[in-house]
Amino acid sequence: MTVSNTSDSEAMPVADTAIVGLSPSRLAxxxxxxxxxxxxxxxxxCFFVFIAIFAPVLTSVFNxxxxxxxxxxxxDYGNPIGYFGGISWNHPLGxxxxxxxxxxGRLMYGARVSLLIGFIGTIVTTxxxxxxxxxSGLRRGLLDSVxxxxxxxxLAFPSLLLIIxxxxxxxQRLESIGVPKxxxxxxxxxxxxxxxxxxxYMARLIRGQVLSLREREFVEAARSFGxxxxxxVFKELLxxxxxxxxxxxxxxxxxxxxxxxxxxxxxxxLMAPAASWGTMLGDxxxxxxxxxxxxxxxxVTLMILVMAFNLMGDGxxxxxxxxxxxxxx
Amino acid sequence: xxxxxxxxxxxxxxxxxxxxxxxxxxxxxxxxxxxxxSLQKGKTLGVVGESGCGKSTLARVLTRLIEPSSGSxxxxxxxxxxxxxxELRRMRRDIQIIFQDPYSSLNPRHSVGEIxxxxxxxxxTVAKSExxxxxxxxxxxxxxxxxxxxxxxxxxxxxQRQRVGIARSLALNPKVIVADEPVSxxxxxxxxxxxxxxxxxxxxxxxxxxxxxxxxSVVRHIADDVAVMYLGKIVELGPANIVYGHPTHPYTKALMxxxxxxxxxxxxKIGRIVLTGDVPSPIDPPxxxxxxxxxxxxxxxxxxxxxxxxxxxxxxxxxxxxxxxxA
Numbered sequence: 001m002t003v004s005n006t007s008d009s010e011a012m013p014v015a016d017t018a019i020v021g022l023s024p025s026r027l028a029x030x031x032x033x034x035x036x037x038x039x040x041x042x043x044x045x046c047f048f049v050f051i052a053i054f055a056p057v058l059t060s061v062f063n064x065x066x067x068x069x070x071x072x073x074x075x076d077y078g079n080p081i082g083y084f085g086g087i088s089w090n091h092p093l094g095x096x097x098x099x100x101x102x103x104x105g106r107l108m109y110g111a112r113v114s115l116l117i118g119f120i121g122t123i124v125t126t127x128x129x130x131x132x133x134x135x136s137g138l139r140r141g142l143l144d145s146v147x148x149x150x151x152x153x154x155l156a157f158p159s160l161l162l163i164i165x166x167x168x169x170x171x172q173r174l175e176s177i178g179v180p181k182x183x184x185x186x187x188x189x190x191x192x193x194x195x196x197x198x199x200x201y202m203a204r205l206i207r208g209q210v211l212s213l214r215e216r217e218f219v220e221a222a223r224s225f226g227x228x229x230x231x232x233v234f235k236e237l238l239x240x241x242x243x244x245x246x247x248x249x250x251x252x253x254x255x256x257x258x259x260x261x262x263x264x265x266x267x268x269x270l271m272a273p274a275a276s277w278g279t280m281l282g283d284x285x286x287x288x289x290x291x292x293x294x295x296x297x298x299x300v301t302l303m304i305l306v307m308a309f310n311l312m313g314d315g316x317x318x319x320x321x322x323x324x325x326x327x328x329x
Numbered sequence: 330x331x332x333x334x335x336x337x338x339x340x341x342x343x344x345x346x347x348x349x350x351x352x353x354x355x356x357x358x359x360x361x362x363x364x365x366x367s368l369q370k371g372k373t374l375g376v377v378g379e380s381g382c383g384k385s386t387l388a389r390v391l392t393r394l395i396e397p398s399s400g401s402x403x404x405x406x407x408x409x410x411x412x413x414x415x416e417l418r419r420m421r422r423d424i425q426i427i428f429q430d431p432y433s434s435l436n437p438r439h440s441v442g443e444i445x446x447x448x449x450x451x452x453x454t455v456a457k458s459e460x461x462x463x464x465x466x467x468x469x470x471x472x473x474x475x476x477x478x479x480x481x482x483x484x485x486x487x488x489q490r491q492r493v494g495i496a497r498s499l500a501l502n503p504k505v506i507v508a509d510e511p512v513s514x515x516x517x518x519x520x521x522x523x524x525x526x527x528x529x530x531x532x533x534x535x536x537x538x539x540x541x542x543x544x545x546s547v548v549r550h551i552a553d554d555v556a557v558m559y560l561g562k563i564v565e566l567g568p569a570n571i572v573y574g575h576p577t578h579p580y581t582k583a584l585m586x587x588x589x590x591x592x593x594x595x596x597x598k599i600g601r602i603v604l605t606g607d608v609p610s611p612i613d614p615p616x617x618x619x620x621x622x623x624x625x626x627x628x629x630x631x632x633x634x635x636x637x638x639x640x641x642x643x644x645x646x647x648x649x650x651x652x653x654x655x656a
Contacts, residue, residue: 021440021480217434221497224392224426225448226418235447239438 028243031319038315044308052115055108064092064105067273084293093297097287103297106275110298113276114257114305117187121194121256126249128195129202130241134233136203137210148207151200159197166193167268183270190263194256205248206241213237243320250316254309261302277302331406332367333537334391334424334505339364339400341383341390345612356612360386362561363400368505368554371535375552375569377545377584379608383561384541385429388509391539392426393417405504422452425498429510431490435482441468441493442478448500467496470533472526488519495526499534507539512547524551545588549573557581560611560619563638567645577641577652580620618650626651 022030032038051058059065075081080095082088093104136147171189179185213219214237222236257277263269264278271279277298284295341361361383368374378384389395391402393409401410409420425448428434435444445464449455455463465475471492482490491511498506508527512520528551531538542548548555548569555572557565557580565578576582583602604623609615615622621631630650638646641654 021477021484023440023481024437024483217428217430218436220389220394221426221428221434221494222447222451223394224421225451225501226421227447227451231451236436240436 025243028316028319032315035315035318038312038319041308041311041315044304045312048111048305048308049115051108052111055112059105059108063090064102064108066101066105066109066275069099069101079287079290094291094293096283097291097294101273103280103294106280107277107298107301110275110277110280111301111305113187113270113274114260114278114302117190117194117260117276118253118257121191121198121260122249122253124191124195125198125252125256126202126245129199130206130245132199133203133206134210134237134241137207138214138229138233144207147203151203154197154200157197159193163193163197163263164266164268183274186269186271190260190269194259198252198256201252202245202248205244209241209244210237213240247313247317247320250309251313254306254313257309258302258306330369332403333370333405334539335367335403335406336391337365337401337403339387339390339402340398341386341395342398358611359561359614360611361390361397362611362614364558364561364563366539366556366563366566368537368539370504370537371531372553373531373538373540373551375548375555376539376541376558377543377548377555378558380543381608381611382558383611384543384558385509387558388426388507388539388541391507392424393420394426418452422454422501423503424505424507425501425503427491427494427498427506427508427511430514431487431494432482432514434494435490437482440479440481441473441485444482444493445478445497445500448497452501454501463500467500468493470499470530471496486519487515488522491515491519491523492526495523495530499530499536502534503536505537505539507541509541510543511540513542513544520547521550527551545573545584557584560608560614562619562648564620564649565645565647566638567641567643567647571643571645575653577645577654578620578647578649579624579626579651579653581647582653618648 079097084094088094090102093102093107095102096106132147136144167189170192171185174185174188174192175181179188219232219236222232227236260269260276261278261281264276265282267282269278270276280298281295281302284291284298288295339361340359340363342357342359345356345358364383364387366374376384376387386395390397393402397410401408403409404420404423409417412420435441439447442461442464445467446460449460449463461478464478468475468478473489473492473496477485482493485493491514495511511527512523515523524547527538527540530536538551540548540551552569554567555569556563557572557578559580565572565576565581572581573585576585583604586600586602602625606623609619609622615632617633617635618624618627618631621627624631628650634650636648636650638648639652640646641652
């Protein structure tokens with residue numbers, strides 16, 4: 001190509017390639033890919049998800065059953081033999097004091113519970129928050145006032161006390177209406193309370209967005225063609241909300257994982273021998289003098305996962321809206 | 330000949346003050362207060378006035394995006410003020426709107442092809458298979474490269490976006506297009522391109538325009554008739570060359586005097602009239618003539634009696650007790 005030609009080639013698109021526009025989502029994806037921290041965080045999250053999904057396979061392949069009691073690994077006082085909580089080739093992250101169950105195996109199974117509650121909690125709260133936020137923003141009037149007041153009330157509630165107080169009666173109530181007894185009912189209870197107290201944040205975000213979007217002229221334009229409300233919600237508003245919904249969901253998921261751990265720590269949640277990171281943490285506190293490694297392992301794992309989710313969410317937000325500063329949201 | 334669009338005594342009052350559930354609104358904003366207009370096929374009616382005089386509200390009332398508080402709208406002699414449901418959907422094909430801000434009027438998540446096809450899909454006027462063809466035809470018509478139909482609004486300039494908006498408004502072959510300040514968000518060099526495009530389209534498609542603007546020279550360039558609005562009311566209405574050549578209402582005169590002329594030394598026929606003060610609040614407009622608070626001719630009668638729109642004998646009406654009639 002000659003020099004005199006360059007300005008022409010810039011102005012004119014190459015004739016034989018079809019002109020394809022870059023949608024805002026594809027631009028966001030490209031920006032996300034350039035964010036190294038976010039990409040690493042994404043792979044860390046993928047790693048945890050992989051482990052959670054294949055926990056049964058992995059534990060049986062590497063012979064790390066989370067339930068098998070290994071008396072050989074414990075001394076007469078019930079403490080793990082060896083340094084750092086009994087770390088050995090048989091038990092790469094040591095064993096549980098008192099029972100001798102393998103910690104790595106329990107960690108893998110615990111990841112299933114933590115991520116399952118995190119994902120389901122996020123999906124349900126996002127769904128409920130999205131619907132209520134949109135209704136609130138679109139309808140305004142009385143319905144909006146009611147939803148907003150209920151949201152304020154929910155935020156003002158001492159939620160932790162309520163969750164602890166209602167644990168027993170509500171779990172029993174769930175079991176009496178046909179939810180399978182035991183850990184299933186207990187997980188259902190956790191997801192239920194996460195939803196009851198978690199929808200508010202999403203609903204507020206969406207309500208604000210809808211209030212601003214509905215005044216944009218493209219909504220009026222759609223009305224001027226005779227568009228139905230369904231069209232306006234699904235074709236005009238939702239495509240503009242998805243990015244924020246996904247970002248917000250990604251950022252709230254680690255919160256739910258942490259809440260699950262806290263609740264399990266407090267005794268609300270799974271019962272032994274089933275493992276979650278929260279129950280492991282709660283259990284380990286009893287042994288922290290004799291076996292501090294046991295406390296450290298689920299704690300650090302939880303921290304890594306929560307941090308990875310948060311960094312990924314931050315990266316997603318910057319990618320979706322490069323102008324937003326990190327103070328917002 | 331039946332006008333293609335006619336409005337009679339249209340009013341739009343918005344409740345003002347508190348919108349809380351248990352509190353009644355405290356007042357009313359009289360955004361449009363008794364406007365009557367008519368528009369012939371293939372003609373352009375310019376509507377001018379200051380910011381906040383009700384031009385945009387009028388545009389939305391005409392297109393039934395806002396329900397008028399009272400008055401009637403006739404499209405080809407048919408009363409469309411109270412129609413709803415499928416009738417309203419049909420009526421929307423005939424009257425379309427072009428918006429002021431080409432950045433807010435196009436959904437950033439849709440490609441321009443989808444944006445232009447939206448009216449076709451909603452009204453189902455074109456078969457799915459012919460949709461792309463029609464979109465490309467419209468893009469060609471407004472001077473966009475039809476190959477760009479896969480691109481997104483953020484890849485276009487302001488002028489190109491406004492062309493997309495125009496293409497979209499033409500998609501249903503409307504008889505009337507209400508253009509709400511279609512060029513005020515654009516660079517001056519782009520403004521004339523868009524104006525020329527609109528004029529070409531009018532000749533080609535015989536579509537009538539209601540052209541709303543606050544820029545008088547823009548309206549003069551494009552309009553056959555011109556209506557001057559002040560605080561929700563029309564103060565002067567008539568053929569553009571007559572109103573521009575010799576305004577009878579003091580407000581019109583003041584507006585005209587503000588138009589820049591090519592040669593300020595010899596070019597300006599009337600002296601520059603600078604209005605003092607702000608436009609009064611439309612919640613509580615002045616009694617009698619609404620312009621009296623800023624008018625240099627105001628007398629007692631202006632405060633007590635509201636002037637009627639009177640025929641001044643040259644096809645133009647104006648509402649003033651002391652009109653500047655030709656000697």
